[in-house]
Amino acid sequence: MRRRLQTEKLDQRREEILDASERIFARKGYHAAGIADIADELGLGHGTFYRYFKNKHDIALQVFDRVMMRFTAIGLEEDPRASNSIEDYRAQTMRILHRWLALAEEQPHLLRFFHEQTVAVDMDRLAHVIEAYTLQTAIFLQNGVDKGFLRADLDVRATAEVLVALIFEGTRRALGMPDADARRRWVDAAMNLMFDGIRAG
Numbered sequence: 001m002r003r004r005l006q007t008e009k010l011d012q013r014r015e016e017i018l019d020a021s022e023r024i025f026a027r028k029g030y031h032a033a034g035i036a037d038i039a040d041e042l043g044l045g046h047g048t049f050y051r052y053f054k055n056k057h058d059i060a061l062q063v064f065d066r067v068m069m070r071f072t073a074i075g076l077e078e079d080p081r082a083s084n085s086i087e088d089y090r091a092q093t094m095r096i097l098h099r100w101l102a103l104a105e106e107q108p109h110l111l112r113f114f115h116e117q118t119v120a121v122d123m124d125r126l127a128h129v130i131e132a133y134t135l136q137t138a139i140f141l142q143n144g145v146d147k148g149f150l151r152a153d154l155d156v157r158a159t160a161e162v163l164v165a166l167i168f169e170g171t172r173r174a175l176g177m178p179d180a181d182a183r184r185r186w187v188d189a190a191m192n193l194m195f196d197g198i199r200a201g
Contacts, residue, residue, distance in 0.1 A: 014052050016042060021063050026109035030060055030120040060121045067110050067118075068129050074099040080139040086149040086199045089140065090191065097167070097187045104174050104183070115172045130168070134160045141198075150198050159198065166190055 020041045024033045035056055039049050053059040075096055083089040104111045118126045138160035144150030170190060174183045 017044075017049065017052055017059065018063055018066060021059050022067065022113055023109050025060060025063060025117050026112040030117045057121070060117075061125070063113065064118055064121050064125055067113055070103065070110060071100070071114070072129075072132070074103065075133070075136055078140075080136060081143045083140070083143060084147055084149075086144070086195065089144055089149065090195055092140070093194070094187075094191060097170075097191070100167070100171055101174065101180075101183055101187065104171060105180060111171055111174065115168075130164060133164045133167075137163050144198075149200055151200050154198055163194065166194070 017038065021033075021038050024037050024041060027033075028037060033056070035046060035049055038044075038059070039046050053062070077099070078092045078096060083092055118129075134157075138156050141150060141154060141156045141159055141163075145152060145154050145156060167190075170186055173186065177183045177186070
């Protein structure tokens with residue numbers, strides 16, 4: 001029992017460090033932020049920090065992975081083969097984009113970290129994330145082609161790349177948009193552009 005409580009306490013402290021690191025990397029930038037900034041925010045000694053992480057890059061990689069898991073979970077809530085009509089697929093896409101916007105509104109530092117710091121932390125990791133999103137998007141598109149509600153001549157891979165670029169650029173722009181209404185208008189415009197161009201017939 002005592003050992004389990006100690007483990008839970010260690011896990012809780014580790015999560016607190018990761019939470020603080022997300023905010024500090026997003027606010028100050030990966031290169032400008034230091035271990036001292038993170039330790040000071042939590043009132044920890046530097047030595048305590050090194051019980052949990054090897055160095056700043058170690059924690060930044062774990063922050064990166066944790067942020068990506070939150071973004072990935074949004075897309076994975078939808079079954080890419082579930083849609084049987086253009087209306088179904090439009091509704092799926094709308095749900096995904098609105099979940100992204102909700103995350104951006106609830107925890108804007110996550111989006112800031114993703115768009116402004118991931119390149120500095122690990123470019124290869126970022127490329128892997130973009131490729132994973134592209135492959136997942138291609139499955140959604142191929143489902144539409146196979147079921148006949150998307151154009152038969154659709155270049156699924158290239159279209160997936162374009163859509164992922166559109167989504168990522170949209171979320172980057174959301175950082176500077178003045179309010180939720182502006183962000184939602186961007187989503188509506190993107191949806192109209194996408195679905196008017198790829199639907200069959």
